[in-house]
Amino acid sequence: MIEVKTAQQIELMVKAGKILAACHRELRKLIRPGITTLQIDHFAEEFIQAHGAKAEQKGYQDYPFATCASVNDEICHGFPTQTPLREGDIVTIDMVVNLDGWLADSAWSYPVGHIPDRANNLLKVTKESLYIGIAKAVIGNRLGDISHAIQNHAETNGFSVVRDFTGHGIGRKMHEAPQVLHYGRLNSGIRLFEGMVFTIEPMINLGSYDLTIDSNGWTARTADGNLSAQYEHTLAITKNGPLVLTEQD
Numbered sequence: 424m425i426e427v428k429t430a431q432q433i434e435l436m437v438k439a440g441k442i443l444a445a446c447h448r449e450l451r452k453l454i455r456p457g458i459t460t461l462q463i464d465h466f467a468e469e470f471i472q473a474h475g476a477k478a479e480q481k482g483y484q485d486y487p488f489a490t491c492a493s494v495n496d497e498i499c500h501g502f503p504t505q506t507p508l509r510e511g512d513i514v515t516i517d518m519v520v521n522l523d524g525w526l527a528d529s530a531w532s533y534p535v536g537h538i539p540d541r542a543n544n545l546l547k548v549t550k551e552s553l554y555i556g557i558a559k560a561v562i563g564n565r566l567g568d569i570s571h572a573i574q575n576h577a578e579t580n581g582f583s584v585v586r587d588f589t590g591h592g593i594g595r596k597m598h599e600a601p602q603v604l605h606y607g608r609l610n611s612g613i614r615l616f617e618g619m620v621f622t623i624e625p626m627i628n629l630g631s632y633d634l635t636i637d638s639n640g641w642t643a644r645t646a647d648g649n650l651s652a653q654y655e656h657t658l659a660i661t662k663n664g665p666l667v668l669t670e671q672d
């Protein structure tokens with residue numbers, strides 16, 4: 424069952440999204456060689472709390488941190504650590520903000536200092552894939568149109584789309600219906616309608632999409648050790664097109 428959101432409810436989610444976007448804007452300045460992902464995690468948690476909100480991931484199904492911090496071959500759900508980031512790394516920071524019971528979810532991949540061209544290209548194509556997907560999020564299109572557009576862009580550029588994690592509806596709960604696949608066929612899946620709110624969050628790999636899960640039970644990493652990137656926004660379907668709740672500009 425998809426829970427339709429009213430315009431008033433979407434306004435509340437917009438407020439959560441603005442805090443999350445502002446936090447990412449700060450992280451962009453903070454992330455450089457030498458900082459640890461635990462320092463980033465603490466900054467984000469305090470930033471969110473200072474804005475009267477809660478970092479929803481902490482304690483979610485016993486997840487122990489405010490953020491997921493996934494470095495290089497880590498795809499998602501990386502644990503923040505005390506290891507300093509190094510020049511040339513890429514790191515994805517994923518977090519969910521809860522403001523007065525309404526949630527927003529956004530992940531962003533960051534370069535650490537100067538990074539190799541192939542890593543830069545992966546970041547560029549992954550971000551483009553997200554926005555190409557968002558452009559398809561209009562009333563009357565189908566979910567599969569979003570999925571297909573993302574897969575097509577990633578694969579055309581020689582990359583692969585992770586299969587095991589999907590976007591999701593979001594509202595008062597982090598994970599609601601529907602699932603939003605980042606691969607799929609045109610003209611498949613349910614039709615999009617006004618008041619749907621969901622995430623699009625493609626995880627794109629330099630090599631194959633096969634993955635393994637670490638012994639912590641959470642962290643997904645590429646089976647072949649190649650890089651993985653991810654960009655995620657929360658968006659609402661409106662009469663005027665997709666409304667991105669977590670836009671950083």
Ligand code: MF3
Nearest residue numbers: 480483486491517518519528
């Ligand atoms: N933000 C993630 C998502 O996109 C959720 C991470 S799982 C958690 O679904 F346990 F870290 F919260």
Ligand code: CO
Nearest residue numbers: 528622624655
């Ligand atoms: Co999400």
